C-alpha cells in the first residue's frame with residue numbers, strides 16, 4: 001500500500017513538473033523578429049516568418065546584411081527554391097515544434113537551396129573567390145544575401161542557369177543520397193514512386209546516370225515529363241497500382257510510402273532494397289503521421305526478411321554537391337523547374353507548393369539587390385525556365401547553352 005502511494009505521488013510530481021516545464025518553454029519561446037538593425041548596419045531584403053501559420057505568414061522584410069565568419073562565403077543569392085521541409089516549418093506541426101520552437105519559430109529565415117555569386121570570403125577560405133558562381137544549401141536562403149560555410153557549396157557548371165542551380169541543394173542531395181543508400185549500381189532495375197516532384201525528378205535522372213533501367217510512377221499529367229527526363233517505363237498511378245505488377249525490382253526509391261510493407265516487399269527481388277525517402281508531396285496532408293510510423297515499422301520488419309527497407313537523413317556535404325555539379329556539367333542531370341517567382345511572390349509559391357502537385361522545383365529568383373550604391377538592374381538573368389512543357393522538355397539531356 002505504501003509503495004503504491006509513493007508511486008502515485010511520484011507520477012503526479014512528474015506530471016506537474018512536465019506541465020510547468022512546458023509552460024515555461026512555451027511562453028519563453030521567442031525569435032529575432034523584434035531585433036532592429038543597428039545604426040550604420042548594411043541592409044538587405046529577406047523572406048521571414050515570425051509566427052507559425054499559412055503561407056501568408058511569410059513576409060518580405062528588411063534585415064541586417066550578414067557578415068561572413070572566417071570559414072564562410074558571403075553570397076549574393078540569384079535564385080533559391082522550396083523544399084518539403086520549408087513548407088513544414090512554416091506551418092509548425094506539433095511534433096516539429098519540440099525541435100524548432102514551441103510557440104514561435106526559433107529560426108525565422110525561409111528556404112534552403114540557393115545559387116548565387118560569391119561577393120566576399122572569410123579569411124580561412126582559399127577554395128573560392130569573389131565572382132565565383134556557386135550553388136549550395138543554407139537555412140534562410142530566400143534572401144538577397146546569405147553567409148554559408150565553404151563546405152556547403154560547389155561551383156555551378158556553366159551550362160546550368162542560376163535558376164536551375166538554385167533548385168538543386170536539398171532535393172538533389174536527397175535523391176543522390178537515397179539512391180546511394182539503396183546501393184544503386186549499373187544494370188539494376190529501379191522503380192521511383194513519386195517521380196515528378198522536387199526529389200523525384202532528380203532521382204529519376206540520377207538513377208539513369210548510373211545506367212539503370214528506370215520505371216517512374218506519377219500521375220497522368222506528368223507521364224510525358226517522366227519520359228522526357230529519361231524514364232524507360234512510366235506507370236500512371238491513377239490507372240494502375242504498381243505493386244500488382246509481376247515485375248521485380250532491385251531498388252525501390254519510395255518518395256510517397258502509400259503502400260504496405262508486404263506489397264512493397266513482394267515488388268523487390270531477393271536482396272532488393274526499398275529506400276524510404278519520403279512521405280509524399282509537400283504540405284500537411286491526411287495520413288502523413290501514419291506514413292511516418294509506417295516507415296519506422298517497415299525498417300524494423302525488414303530486419304527479418306530478405307529485402308531491406310532503409311531510411312536516411314539527407315546531409316549537406318560538398319563531395320555530393322560536387323558530384324551533382326559534375327552530373328549537370330555532363331548533361332546527365334538538368335534540374336526541372338516548373339515555375340519561377342519573384343522574391344515578393346514567395347507566399348504564392350508556397351501556396352502552390354502546399355497543394356502537393358508541383359512538378360519538379362519551384363524557384364524564387366532574386367534578380368536585383370539594393371546596395372549602398374543603389375538598385376542594381378535585374379541583370380544577366382536568362383529568361384525564366386518556368387515553362388518546361390515548351391522549353392526545358394526539349395533540352396533535357398542536352399544542356400542549354402547559356403552565357404552568363
Ligand SMILES: NC(=O)c1ccc[n+]([C@@H]2O[C@H](COP(=O)([O-])OP(=O)(O)OC[C@H]3O[C@@H](n4cnc5c(N)ncnc54)[C@H](OP(=O)(O)O)[C@@H]3O)[C@@H](O)[C@H]2O)c1
Pocket residue numbers: 083084085170171174193194195196197198199200217218219220222237255256258276277278279280281282312313314353356357358359360
Ligand atoms: N530523407 C530525407 O532526408 C528527405 C529530405 C528531403 C525530402 N524528403 C522527402 O521527399 C519527399 C518528396 O519531397 P519533394 O520535395 O519531392 O515533394 P514534392 O515536390 O511536393 O512532390 C510532389 C510530387 O509528389 C507526387 N505525388 C503525390 N502523390 C503521389 C502518389 N500517390 N504517387 C506518386 N506520386 C505522388 C506528385 O505528383 P502528382 O502531381 O503526379 O501526384 C508531385 O509531383 C517528401 O515526402 C519528403 O519527406 C526526404
